[in-house]
Amino acid sequence: MRPFAFPVPATLVALALCGLLGACTTLSPPDTAHTAPRSTAAQQEAPLRFVLAVNAATEPGDALNPALSPAGRTQAEALAAQLAKTPLVAVYANEFLRTQQTAQPALDQHPGLALQAFFSRGPLDETARAWRQRYHHGTVLAVGDPAQITLLARALCACPVAALEEGESGHVLEVRFDAQGRATLQDPWIGEPHQ
Structure with missing residues (x-):
């Protein structure tokens, strides 16, 4: 009696399908490259700015990984609208899930960009x-x-930043860098720039 073996073509097809399934993720691996991404002329002219957004409002129930609520989806769309004409270089x-769903509408307006990961418990x-x-x-x-x-705001601007509290969904901080590399923190909810 001969042992059962997959024919070579079936094995190759199975491996190819596994590779395709692995490529269909919506979240890119953590950023490990040391080179800057390619950028357009508009992006090269724009000063460096980090828009740091707290995830939008979530559905009650799943305490560990909730989805956005209808109000949260509206907040995410509003963030995307504010950034629609902004030269995003990365998201x-x-x-x-709540942070990915908050970022997705802005990402959808910038074809060619992929959602990249940073880890919440990382340094x-x-x-x-x-x-x-x-x-x-x-x-x-x-x-x-x-x-x-x-x-992230404290580390980027090297300045004091009041701790944001749970429940401040949709809160946005901006860290801008001038031509000399000096950072300014702006909290649109408060309106006061900090240097």
Whole structure:
């Protein structure tokens, strides 16, 4: 009796399907490249700006990984509308559904960009440092939970940032860099720039 074996073509087809399934993810792996992404002329002319957004409002129930509520989807669409004509060079979200869903409408308006991951429990000061080294022009959108956005803002601007609280869904901070590399933090909810 002969042992059962897959014919070679079937094995190759199975491997190819596995590869295709792996490529169909919506979240790119963490940013490990040391080179800057290709950019358009508009992106190269735009000063560097980080838009740091707290995830939009979520559905009650799933405490670990909730989806956006209808109000949250409206907040995410409003964020996308504010960024529609902005030269985005990258869009980041952490591993949670609520942050990915908040970032998605803005990402949809910028074909050619993929949603990239940063990890919520990672060393966020190192994440901010890597972003600062990688990007020199244009706007980077990052969506996370309030504590993560606070830590990223502090690390990017090297300035005091009041801790954002749970429940501040949709809160946005901006860190802008001038031509000399000096950072300014702006909190549109408060309106006061900090240097």
